[in-house]
Amino acid sequence: MASKLTQSNRAGWLFALPGFGLMVVFIILPFFFAISLSFTNQRLISPNPTEWVGLANYRQLLGMGMITLDAVTDESGQIVRDDTGAPTYPRLREYTRNNPDYPHLDGMKQWFSFGRGGEARTFVLARDLVFLTAVKNTVVFVLVVAPVQGGLALVLALLINQKLRGINIYRTIYFMPVVVSIVVVSLLWRFIYDGNNGLLNNILDFLSFGYFEPVNWLGNPKTAFGSIIGMSIWQAVGFHMVIWLSGLQTISPTLYEAAEIEGSSKWQTFRYVTWPGLRNTAILVLIVITMQAFGLFAQIDVMTNGGPLDSTQTIVFQAVERGYGKQDISGGSAISVLLFLIVLSISLFQRWLTRERT
Amino acid sequence: MANVVLKDLRKSYGNVDVIKGVDLTINDGEFCVFVGPSGCGKSTLLRMIAGLEDITGGSLAIGDKVVNEVQPKDRGVAMVFQSYAIFPHMTVRENVEFGLTIAKATKAEKEAKVAEAARILQMEHLLDRRPSQLSGGQRQRVAIGRAIVRKPEVFLFDEPLSNLDASLRMDMRMEIGKLHKDLRATMIYVTHDQVEAMTLADKIVVLRDGIVQQIGAPMDLYHHPANLFVAGFIGSPSMNFLDVEVKGRDGDALVVSNGALDPVGVPSTLEATTGTRLKLGIRPQYLRPSTDTQAGKLHGTVTLTERLGSETVVNLRLTDDSALIAALGEDAIFDRGRNVSLSFDPTRAHLFFAE
Ligand SMILES: Nc1ncnc2c1ncn2[C@@H]1O[C@H](COP(=O)(O)OP(=O)(O)OP(=O)(O)O)[C@@H](O)[C@H]1O
Numbered sequence: 286m287a288s289k290l291t292q293s294n295r296a297g298w299l300f301a302l303p304g305f306g307l308m309v310v311f312i313i314l315p316f317f318f319a320i321s322l323s324f325t326n327q328r329l330i331s332p333n334p335t336e337w338v339g340l341a342n343y344r345q346l347l348g349m350g351m352i353t354l355d356a357v358t359d360e361s362g363q364i365v366r367d368d369t370g371a372p373t374y375p376r377l378r379e380y381t382r383n384n385p386d387y388p389h390l391d392g393m394k395q396w397f398s399f400g401r402g403g404e405a406r407t408f409v410l411a412r413d414l415v416f417l418t419a420v421k422n423t424v425v426f427v428l429v430v431a432p433v434q435g436g437l438a439l440v441l442a443l444l445i446n447q448k449l450r451g452i453n454i455y456r457t458i459y460f461m462p463v464v465v466s467i468v469v470v471s472l473l474w475r476f477i478y479d480g481n482n483g484l485l486n487n488i489l490d491f492l493s494f495g496y497f498e499p500v501n502w503l504g505n506p507k508t509a510f511g512s513i514i515g516m517s518i519w520q521a522v523g524f525h526m527v528i529w530l531s532g533l534q535t536i537s538p539t540l541y542e543a544a545e546i547e548g549s550s551k552w553q554t555f556r557y558v559t560w561p562g563l564r565n566t567a568i569l570v571l572i573v574i575t576m577q578a579f580g581l582f583a584q585i586d587v588m589t590n591g592g593p594l595d596s597t598q599t600i601v602f603q604a605v606e607r608g609y610g611k612q613d614i615s616g617g618s619a620i621s622v623l624l625f626l627i628v629l630s631i632s633l634f635q636r637w638l639t640r641e642r643t
Numbered sequence: 644m645a646n647v648v649l650k651d652l653r654k655s656y657g658n659v660d661v662i663k664g665v666d667l668t669i670n671d672g673e674f675c676v677f678v679g680p681s682g683c684g685k686s687t688l689l690r691m692i693a694g695l696e697d698i699t700g701g702s703l704a705i706g707d708k709v710v711n712e713v714q715p716k717d718r719g720v721a722m723v724f725q726s727y728a729i730f731p732h733m734t735v736r737e738n739v740e741f742g743l744t745i746a747k748a749t750k751a752e753k754e755a756k757v758a759e760a761a762r763i764l765q766m767e768h769l770l771d772r773r774p775s776q777l778s779g780g781q782r783q784r785v786a787i788g789r790a791i792v793r794k795p796e797v798f799l800f801d802e803p804l805s806n807l808d809a810s811l812r813m814d815m816r817m818e819i820g821k822l823h824k825d826l827r828a829t830m831i832y833v834t835h836d837q838v839e840a841m842t843l844a845d846k847i848v849v850l851r852d853g854i855v856q857q858i859g860a861p862m863d864l865y866h867h868p869a870n871l872f873v874a875g876f877i878g879s880p881s882m883n884f885l886d887v888e889v890k891g892r893d894g895d896a897l898v899v900s901n902g903a904l905d906p907v908g909v910p911s912t913l914e915a916t917t918g919t920r921l922k923l924g925i926r927p928q929y930l931r932p933s934t935d936t937q938a939g940k941l942h943g944t945v946t947l948t949e950r951l952g953s954e955t956v957v958n959l960r961l962t963d964d965s966a967l968i969a970a971l972g973e974d975a976i977f978d979r980g981r982n983v984s985l986s987f988d989p990t991r992a993h994l995f996f997a998e
């Protein structure tokens with residue numbers, strides 16, 4: 286009976302069909318769909334026929350330009366300064382709106398600018414400011430969350446990996462946020478971050494004996510994204526703690542005993558025994574956190590919707606917002622494809638960085 | 644250099660007593676072997692000396708200093724584990740110099756000490772390899788190398804050879820013996836292989852269920868086992884035990900017999916009256932079978948003859964249906980089913996109370 290099941294291909298495929306079919310319909314097909322849609326001007330609902338537009342979507346998303354302008358001078362050659370004493374520059378609109386001399390800058394807006402010694406200034410322009418902000422935010426998110434969450438999870442795992450009475454209670458506590466749906470967690474944290482009566486403001490107020498000025502954490506462009514980073518680190522740290530824990534438990538206890546007899550201090554033991562033994566776990570944790578961090582969406586969707594002032598835009602949020610919010614399914618697809626390429630190249634790079642050196 | 648003195652040493656896990664009061668003095672430079680069956684507490688005792696297990700009661704002194712509460716690193720001991728416990732991500736050199744790295748020794752000092760250890764253990768050519776590129780014997784050599792660079796006063800070995808195959812085990816056994824002679828350090832060695840115990844030890848400690856059964860030089864234990872357990876544990880093949888009954892006393896000797904044994908006087912100091920049931924222990928090597936059924940006092944039938952090359956082991960069934968083993972030096976031929984009698988020197992036999 287058993288051998289028949291394993292040998293008969295037809296039975297095997299039949300059993301695999303439900304799962305495999307769902308994967309084809311919801312993962313594999315959409316993947317190729319998205320790639321081809323991203324080269325068209327398809328909209329979610331539209332009376333017009335779909336047209337092949339080549340790389341136009343990508344050009345729109347990634348279009349960037351640079352222009353260096355000299356400060357405005359008056360007739361005598363003196364630099365015209367504004368009230369704060371900063372030099373003034375010609376209006377960028379004159380270059381980016383129907384200026385036949387600068388066709389490549391047409392339709393762009395200022396992203397940021399920097400001085401170049403002297404009084405000249407370079408302006409970096411972008412066709413799609415929101416998308417670039419989303420990319421920047423996502424990259425910041427990954428760069429902060431990967432080391433902080435990974436490191437915090439390791440510290441927790443080291444603390445938890447002891448034979449103490451009641452240690453399981455702590456394991457449960459740290460792991461609990463992972464089990465709760467991210468949407469629920471985000472809703473709860475909206476109350477915590479609330480500007481008027483939020484828990485965080487109340488605690489800070491209490492700790493500073495009333496000197497702390499309440500902050501509208503999610504309503505202020507300066508604090509919104511940081512608040513989301515903090516909450517995201519807290520939420521998934523337990524998951525990575527468990528991965529570290531499993532890595533810690535593969536290290537043979539006799540290695541620790543050998544180190545102890547040799548007189549190794551706690552730190553030396555960590556450095557020479559624990560950390561090298563966690564090498565493979567570290568790679569796994571790093572890759573998983575990076576992947577998850579690039580997918581940042583639910584927190585944004587529930588807590589800020591990308592605002593205030595686009596300060597919490599992220600790549601995935603933009604993909605969804607364009608595709609469904611603005612019904613620009615081809616633009617959303619192009620963002621998804623770009624995200625795929627970014628994540629792919631980063632994980633290839635990480636694999637290369639952490640490869641087994643012979 | 645240091646001696647090790649255990650006084651009424653005890654260990655319990657919760658309410659399970661594992662070591663039940665061990666008194667033992669190991670002299671400076673002595674090679675002491677703990678033997679005993681699995682689970683008797685050999686490793687636990689060794690780990691208590693190392694400082695890896697807390698001491699529940701009694702005192703432990705190394706070099707005349709009580710070290711019950713002293714950290715492992717300050718006890719002047721080094722330990723070699725059964726599973727080698729060498730660090731897989733370090734080269735052999737890094738492993739051997741680990742203790743020095745921890746102690747922040749200079750590069751020159753490390754190099755000199757590693758070179759010396761490598762020379763002693765003949766592993767100069769292995770220094771730049773990783774543990775995964777070594778054989779079991781080489782790994783154990785690395786572990787020993789790590790132990791010797793620190794020049795400890797006491798070496799502790801926990802079954803260091805039990806993961807090796809038979810021929811390698813013999814080589815390493817000889818090397819450890821040689822190492823002991825070269826270093827003249829105190830060594831404590833745990834094994835359940837009594838051949839290792841017999842060949843290496845100056846002093847053997849036989850343990851059973853956390854209690855010392857006998858302490859003595861190897862041949863002492865072999866010829867004068869203190870009880871039935873030690874008699875059966877030391878020697879290979881192990882001693883034959885016959886259920887016998889005391890028939891009377893004849894000067895220094897007790898006259899004993901059973902269904903297969905004609906009355907024989909065995910020298911003994913046991914206080915046993917006529918009719919007492921005792922165990923008569925005779926080593927297989929001291930039995931001389933003969934095809935002349937009247938030549939010896941034991942009577943039986945050959946059931947199996949095994950030729951091991953250096954000796955021939957004859958299995959017999961005695962007339963009272965108990966089994967017996969005789970080990971003969973020469974290539975003697977005893978066919979299956981043959982009726983034989985066996986003679987032995989009563990002064991080499993032992994009488995014990997049955998347990
Ligand atoms: N952490 C522990 N908790 C409870 N009992 C233990 C613990 N460690 C060891 N024991 C018990 O102590 C006894 C002695 O163990 P030990 O490891 O010293 O045996 P051993 O003589 O070295 O045996 P082996 O030859 O199999 O290595 C065993 O019965 C074991 O079950």
Ligand SMILES: [Mg+2]
Pocket residue numbers: 685686687801802
């Ligand atoms: Mg053991």
